[in-house]
Amino acid sequence: MMEAVATIPPFERFYAEHRDAIFGFLARRLGRPAAEDAFQETFLRALRAYDRLEHGRHLRAWIFTIAARVATDVHRKPSVKLSLGEEEAASEDSRPAYLELEHLADELPPAERAAVVLRYGYDLPYSEIGAALGSSADAARQAASSGIRRLRRKEGLA
Amino acid sequence: MKVSPELDRRFRDAAADAGLLDVAYDMVDTPIGELFVATTEAGLCRISYDPEPERVVENLARTVGTRVLRSARPVDETRRQLAEYFEKQRTEFELDVDLRLAAEFSRRVLDELARVPYGELTTYGELAKRAEHPRAARAVGTVMNRNPIPIVLPCHRVVGASGSLVGYGGGLERKEVLLRLEGAIL
Numbered sequence: 001m002m003e004a005v006a007t008i009p010p011f012e013r014f015y016a017e018h019r020d021a022i023f024g025f026l027a028r029r030l031g032r033p034a035a036e037d038a039f040q041e042t043f044l045r046a047l048r049a050y051d052r053l054e055h056g057r058h059l060r061a062w063i064f065t066i067a068a069r070v071a072t073d074v075h076r077k078p079s080v081k082l083s084l085g086e087e088e089a090a091s092e093d094s095r096p097a098y099l100e101l102e103h104l105a106d107e108l109p110p111a112e113r114a115a116v117v118l119r120y121g122y123d124l125p126y127s128e129i130g131a132a133l134g135s136s137a138d139a140a141r142q143a144a145s146s147g148i149r150r151l152r153r154k155e156g157l158a
Numbered sequence: 159m160k161v162s163p164e165l166d167r168r169f170r171d172a173a174a175d176a177g178l179l180d181v182a183y184d185m186v187d188t189p190i191g192e193l194f195v196a197t198t199e200a201g202l203c204r205i206s207y208d209p210e211p212e213r214v215v216e217n218l219a220r221t222v223g224t225r226v227l228r229s230a231r232p233v234d235e236t237r238r239q240l241a242e243y244f245e246k247q248r249t250e251f252e253l254d255v256d257l258r259l260a261a262e263f264s265r266r267v268l269d270e271l272a273r274v275p276y277g278e279l280t281t282y283g284e285l286a287k288r289a290e291h292p293r294a295a296r297a298v299g300t301v302m303n304r305n306p307i308p309i310v311l312p313c314h315r316v317v318g319a320s321g322s323l324v325g326y327g328g329g330l331e332r333k334e335v336l337l338r339l340e341g342a343i344l
Contacts, residue, residue: 010219010226011179013212019166024159039161040169047178050225 006056014050014059015043021060022067025128029071038074042067061114064132068122104151111135112147119144170229180223182232185211189244190332193309195233198222201254202236205307207328221259240309246339249276251310259306263291267301274315277340281319303327315342 009017022042026035045066053059105113111133118124118132119140129140174182181203183196194211196204196218203222206214219226235253242248255272257265270288274280282302283295291297302313308327314336318324326333337343 008219008224010215011224012215012227015227019161020159023161023165027159036165036168039165040172043169044172044176044178047173047176047225047227051180051223053224 058110115143116147184233200256203256
């Protein structure tokens with residue numbers, strides 16, 4: 001039997017399901033105080049885009065990609081209060097790399113896209129990507145490498 | 159890592175303040191039980207006795223828009239007026255209502271219903287007449303049964319021609335409590 005098209009859940013259900021994981025992710029990246037602002041920003045960005053979603057699949061990967069982007073923005077903006085640890089190294093030259101990647105990865109299947117962007121764009125360890133995608137670190141590694149293979153093939157044909 | 163209640167509330171307030179919600183809702187405590195109360199930018203759109211608010215939330219997401227979030231502040235004015243009503247300090251609600259969930263005929267009937275004064279009773283047939291469909295008493299009953307905003311749109315003031323209470327979406331006991339509160343019955 002075909003699986004029914006995943007309907008988009010009410011934002012309340014989506015938020016309640018992912019808020020703790022997203023906050024944990026941001027707190028590990030930014031420290032708690034900065035994570036609070038980033039948390040609010042992440043879900044406000046999600047809310048702004050929510051009525052344009054076309055289906056309810058891969059919402060977990062989607063919200064983690066937004067959170068990763070917000071975390072990077074926080075690092076870049078000195079005006080935002082930060083409690084920086086050794087992660088200060090997220091340097092400016094990482095920016096074109098991930099922007100380029102997000103663009104390139106646009107046509108990949110969502111799980112591969114999220115894995116590629118989180119790994120090579122945001123430099124997240126596979127354990128965190130696995131958590132973000134709701135799978136294991138191994139599955140995340142596989143998704144990233146098959147995404148990269150697919151990208152190479154596409155480039156090769158172009 | 160658990161989100162603290164303060165951070166959670168901060169986000170819910172910010173979402174409502176930014177005008178990003180299709181529907182904001184909250185639970186409101188009253189003497190006749192906990193009510194689910196929902197509002198859009200246009201006004202109050204839903205009051206429900208349903209003990210499983212998730213069902214109402216899913217329904218609103220399907221019919222109004224997916225951006226449905228529990229958020230206390232947008233519901234505060236309704237909460238305040240309901241509290242006054244139950245303390246007999248208020249006989250009329252001053253709230254904008256959003257009837258987008260009701261069909262054309264229902265809307266006409268609900269408009270008439272809104273004019274039935276505090277403490278008074280009317281009948282299904284009488285309401286049908288006022289909505290210019292004198293033979294639609296039964297259809298009016300259905301509209302009452304599906305009233306999206308009970309209490310504020312006072313379907314509890316509508317009874318059978320014989321004076322029997324007939325029915326109520328929230329259960330007959332609640333209808334009786336409301337009519338006693340208003341002094342419409344003894």
